[in-house]
Amino acid sequence: xxxxxxxxxxxxxxxxxxLSTLTIHELQRMLREGETTSVAITESVFKRIEAxxxxxxxxxxxxxDLAFQQAEQADRNMQSGRGxxxxxxxxxxxxxxxxxxxxxxxxxxxxxxxxxxxxxxxVRKFREAGAVFPGKTNMDEFAMGSSTETSYFGITRNPWDLxxxxxxxxxxxxxxxxxxxCIAAIGSDTGGSIRQPAALCGVVGMKPTYGRVSRYGxxxxxxxxxxxxxxxxxxxxxxxxxxxxxxxxPKDSTxxxxxxxxxxxxLSKGIEDWTVGVPKEYFIEGIDPEVxxxxxxxMQVVEDAGAKIIEISLPHSEYxxxxxxxxxxxxxxxxxxxxxxxxxxFRSREGxxxxxxxxxxxSAGFGDEVKRRIMIGTHSLSSGYYDAYYKKASQVRALLRRxxxxxxxxxxxxxxxxxxxxxxxxxxxxxxxxxxxxCDIFTISCNLAGIPGISVPCGYTKSGLPVxxxxxxxxxxxxxxxxxxxxxxxxxxxxxxxxxx
Amino acid sequence: MExxxxxxxxxxxxxxTNTKIFCGCSTRFGEAPNSNTCPICSGMPGVLPVLxxxxxxxxxxxxxxxxxxxxxxxxxxxxxYFYPDLPKxxxxxxxxxxxxxxxxxxxxxxGNKKRIGITRIHIEEDAGxxxxxxxxxxxxxxxxxxxxxxxEIVSEPDIRSAEEGVGYLRRLHEILVYLGICDGNMEExxxxxxxxxxxxxxxxxxxxxxxxxxxxxxxxxxxxxxxYEIKRQQYILESGGHVVQETRLWDEAQGVTHPMRGKExxxxxxxxxxxxxxxxxxxxxxxxxxxxxxxxxxxAKRERFVAEFDIPLYxxxxxxxxxxxxxxxxxxxxxxxxxxxxxNWVMGDVLGHLKEDRLEIDESPVSAHSLVSMIGLIxxxxxxxxxxxxxxxxxxxxxxxxxxxxxxxxxxxxTDTSAIEQAVDDxxxxxxxxxxxxxxxxxxxxxxxxxxxxxxxxxKANPKLVNDLLKKKLSEG
Numbered sequence: 016x017x018x019x020x021x022x023x024x025x026x027x028x029x030x031x032x033x034l035s036t037l038t039i040h041e042l043q044r045m046l047r048e049g050e051t052t053s054v055a056i057t058e059s060v061f062k063r064i065e066a067x068x069x070x071x072x073x074x075x076x077x078x079x080d081l082a083f084q085q086a087e088q089a090d091r092n093m094q095s096g097r098g099x100x101x102x103x104x105x106x107x108x109x110x111x112x113x114x115x116x117x118x119x120x121x122x123x124x125x126x127x128x129x130x131x132x133x134x135x136x137x138v139r140k141f142r143e144a145g146a147v148f149p150g151k152t153n154m155d156e157f158a159m160g161s162s163t164e165t166s167y168f169g170i171t172r173n174p175w176d177l178x179x180x181x182x183x184x185x186x187x188x189x190x191x192x193x194x195x196x197c198i199a200a201i202g203s204d205t206g207g208s209i210r211q212p213a214a215l216c217g218v219v220g221m222k223p224t225y226g227r228v229s230r231y232g233x234x235x236x237x238x239x240x241x242x243x244x245x246x247x248x249x250x251x252x253x254x255x256x257x258x259x260x261x262x263x264x265p266k267d268s269t270x271x272x273x274x275x276x277x278x279x280x281x282l283s284k285g286i287e288d289w290t291v292g293v294p295k296e297y298f299i300e301g302i303d304p305e306v307x308x309x310x311x312x313x314m315q316v317v318e319d320a321g322a323k324i325i326e327i328s329l330p331h332s333e334y335x336x337x338x339x340x341x342x343x344x345x346x347x348x349x350x351x352x353x354x355x356x357x358x359x360x361f362r363s364r365e366g367x368x369x370x371x372x373x374x375x376x377x378s379a380g381f382g383d384e385v386k387r388r389i390m391i392g393t394h395s396l397s398s399g400y401y402d403a404y405y406k407k408a409s410q411v412r413a414l415l416r417r418x419x420x421x422x423x424x425x426x427x428x429x430x431x432x433x434x435x436x437x438x439x440x441x442x443x444x445x446x447x448x449x450x451x452x453x454c455d456i457f458t459i460s461c462n463l464a465g466i467p468g469i470s471v472p473c474g475y476t477k478s479g480l481p482v483x484x485x486x487x488x489x490x491x492x493x494x495x496x497x498x499x500x501x502x503x504x505x506x507x508x509x510x511x512x513x514x515x516x
Numbered sequence: 517m518e519x520x521x522x523x524x525x526x527x528x529x530x531x532x533t534n535t536k537i538f539c540g541c542s543t544r545f546g547e548a549p550n551s552n553t554c555p556i557c558s559g560m561p562g563v564l565p566v567l568x569x570x571x572x573x574x575x576x577x578x579x580x581x582x583x584x585x586x587x588x589x590x591x592x593x594x595x596x597y598f599y600p601d602l603p604k605x606x607x608x609x610x611x612x613x614x615x616x617x618x619x620x621x622x623x624x625x626x627g628n629k630k631r632i633g634i635t636r637i638h639i640e641e642d643a644g645x646x647x648x649x650x651x652x653x654x655x656x657x658x659x660x661x662x663x664x665x666x667x668e669i670v671s672e673p674d675i676r677s678a679e680e681g682v683g684y685l686r687r688l689h690e691i692l693v694y695l696g697i698c699d700g701n702m703e704e705x706x707x708x709x710x711x712x713x714x715x716x717x718x719x720x721x722x723x724x725x726x727x728x729x730x731x732x733x734x735x736x737x738x739x740x741x742x743x744y745e746i747k748r749q750q751y752i753l754e755s756g757g758h759v760v761q762e763t764r765l766w767d768e769a770q771g772v773t774h775p776m777r778g779k780e781x782x783x784x785x786x787x788x789x790x791x792x793x794x795x796x797x798x799x800x801x802x803x804x805x806x807x808x809x810x811x812x813x814x815x816a817k818r819e820r821f822v823a824e825f826d827i828p829l830y831x832x833x834x835x836x837x838x839x840x841x842x843x844x845x846x847x848x849x850x851x852x853x854x855x856x857x858x859x860n861w862v863m864g865d866v867l868g869h870l871k872e873d874r875l876e877i878d879e880s881p882v883s884a885h886s887l888v889s890m891i892g893l894i895x896x897x898x899x900x901x902x903x904x905x906x907x908x909x910x911x912x913x914x915x916x917x918x919x920x921x922x923x924x925x926x927x928x929x930x931t932d933t934s935a936i937e938q939a940v941d942d943x944x945x946x947x948x949x950x951x952x953x954x955x956x957x958x959x960x961x962x963x964x965x966x967x968x969x970x971x972x973x974x975x976k977a978n979p980k981l982v983n984d985l986l987k988k989k990l991s992e993g
Contacts, residue, residue: 269564346791
């Protein structure tokens with residue numbers, strides 16, 4: 016072995032030994048058995064942040080003091096036997112979930128100095144579970160984007176290749192998990208904003224069923240599509256995170272009072288005798304051959320794991336992007352009306368009257384993509400256009416939902432690509448919104464139908480960029496979704512690489 | 517050409533819930549600015565609304581009380597517009613599927629009954645309040661009212677005069693207050709009214725061009741504003757002009773309506789279903805349960821009082837002005853068995869004293885029970901009507917029972933014939949001149965003798981016995 020190679024190996028071993036590289040379930044065991052402490056884990060995470068954050072920029076705000084306070088409390092709780100599955104685990108939060116006392120920007124200038132007076136329900140649940148918050152992660156402004164390039168706070172780079180985007184909008188959460196700048200993270204998914212960056216960064220990312228996780232405190236982009244979900248290093252961690260955040264919340268009228276099972280129970284079940292559907296509409300021209308290959312290999316793995324693969328049809332798939340880009344901006348145009356400079360957030364001091372204050376505050380406070388979507392949405396809801404756009408889109412959305420209902424009569428789960436291409440270059444699609452919108456072509460339907468979806472790593476391109484495969488199941492079937500994802504992960508034996516940063 | 521006004525009214529009534537429509541904040545009026553607020557009603561990023569069930573219950577009551585059809589499925593919409601006191605930049609309201617539709621109320625105008633249709637009743641949230649500094653170019657926002665529940669009651673364009681308009685408003689007001697779902701305070705804005713008004717040549721089917729009237733803060737304002745607007749539009753039409761479709765503000769001080777600035781009304785509200793709220797399904801069982809809790813409504817009560825107690829319509833109207841007053845009267849009428857006498861006492865003495873002392877009926881020092889006792893004392897001849905006035909006065913001031921007062925003051929009426937006879941004899945003996953004059957035909961003097969007897973008996977003599985005995989003795993001579 017040449018000397019350079021052996022140095023590399025040693026370096027790699029050292030990285031693996033680092034606590035920040037481990038999973039929740041690995042750390043949980045160590046904490047329980049007293050092999051480590053939350054403070055040590057938190058130190059490891061911040062050491063890693065110090066080493067790589069300059070290059071990657073996963074975070075908008077780091078909350079080191081808070082994290083160590085939480086870690087110390089977690090260690091005391093562990094010692095007195097009051098620890099839970101997430102006690103002492105550093106979890107990064109997308110800067111779209113409100114954190115009492117910690118600024119929450121949503122990636123926007125307009126909320127640059129906004130400190131919420133309340134906690135979102137997920138954050139409250141994590142606090143109660145004893146988790147540690149290292150910081151708030153970068154994102155596309157108001158979650159509008161697929162590359163994290165529209166953030167007011169600068170871009171995030173893909174840990175696997177610093178010249179590439181990490182995906183978006185939850186790019187900071189995905190890159191933080193991939194680069195071991197946290198153990199797991201929270202993101203939000205409106206049209207693919209968890210699954211797409213998870214795929215491009217080589218981590219697990221799940222969007223739960225609409226109504227499964229409370230949206231209270233999640234800054235709204237498109238209320239009928241938004242859903243909070245986890246990023247993790249493996250499927251088991253995803254199940255642990257889901258156990259912590261799922262469930263009815265009386266503060267969210269759209270959350271559903273359905274029973275929440277212990278998701279970790281599904282992990283070892285296997286998928287023998289399952290039928291897994293492959294939607295023929297998802298294997299379109301323009302899909303990158305390496306991505307296609309990886310997904311096809313994943314299909315083979317699923318078959319090898321004992322499932323039967325069948326072709327299914329989701330006939331209205333071609334309308335997904337169009338429907339989404341009417342409904343999401345329409346809701347956004349209304350959701351973002353509250354950023355008017357009156358009560359909180361950025362206010363331009365130059366306006367001479369109320370109308371000018373509104374216009375100047377919003378013009379300066381929002382970035383181009385946000386303004387573009389507010390305009391599209393405002394137009395779609397305008398009298399005279401409502402029927403042709405919003406109403407029609409809502410009708411097609413109902414058809415899309417029916418497509419999935421039909422499909423799940425024939426199969427237990429659906430397998431599909433997550434993205435048409437691996438991570439693309441920084442700046443590559445910023446001048447072409449339409450190309451950017453097409454990044455979400457395979458993820459949007461899941462939001463429109465309200466069903467759960469997960470992205471699991473399924474290999475690498477020749478140049479070393481990760482590729483993800485997507486599984487979908489019916490409403491509130493997160494258990495089954497984790498079951499197939501875990502079975503796939505076990506059988507695929509994807510080599511666990513780490514990005515060299 | 518004769519013109520006919522066509523008027524439709526939109527009423528906003530604030531519901532008397534303890535908490536706001538989508539959060540747990542108090543609805544109390546008059547608190548320090550922005551003290552009744554939370555992240556939800558101040559429109560913080562990320563918050564979500566959760567519907568207050570009481571709001572739905574109260575609105576169903578109003579729907580049923582106005583003979584509306586209650587829709588089983590209720591959806592919510594956003595009405596989008598920018599205003600500093602509208603924290604979310606949209607108002608949550610009902611658009612496509614309001615809670616109640618197709619109702620009516622009957623209004624009496626100069627003794628004639630007229631039915632005014634109700635198009636719809638829907639639920640919405642109120643906005644906050646903007647306060648403009650008079651001394652410097654600054655405005656302040658108070659969000660205490662933001663998220664207070666409102667219902668909007670939209671009438672059909674069935675109203676043909678200012679009188680009908682005010683009659684309709686009074687009827688709605690009365691029902692809301694009777695149901696206990698609105699305090700009806702127009703000055704504090706708990707009950708507000710906008711009007712749509714147009715004129716058309718009499719006999720023509722098609723509506724004319726309408727103006728919308730705002731800023732009318734009392735029944736009187738509404739009456740004056742409608743009258744003014746009818747005259748204004750009539751003048752325009754008669755002089756060959758065209759009414760402009762616009763919003764006009766009533767100026768009470770000048771007694772005229774002014775057009776609102778055009779810019780402020782050029783709204784496209786971009787209504788769409790609110791994705792944060794799920795549709796509310798109202799079961800028929802629940803609606804029926806609520807129907808059972810409805811009190812007797814004023815109009816029905818009025819008609820019943822006239823029929824059952826044989827009192828004039830006017831009395832019935834006065835006595836049913838509020839539920840508490842009607843209950844007070846009804847108890848006295850029933851227990852005393854003398855509804856007409858009861859009505860005279862309540863309308864005269866009780867209401868008079870209440871007004872004087874600025875009290876509400878439920879604060880009256882004279883309870884229904886005491887008044888029943890007092891009427892009983894009059895009826896059995898223990899006290900005279902005149903003494904009763906004195907007793908009532910004492911009851912009002914001390915809160916004592918009438919029996920106690922009569923006893924303490926020795927006010928028991930003299931019904932002993934011999935005692936009265938003695939007094940009559942004395943009076944006749946001491947006034948021979950008058951007796952002679954009377955006997956010679958000066959019958960007017962009869963009152964003089966009655967007065968003298970009463971004076972001697974300190975007013976306690978039974979007047980009927982005094983009359984009888986005097987007549988007898990005077991004719992004997």
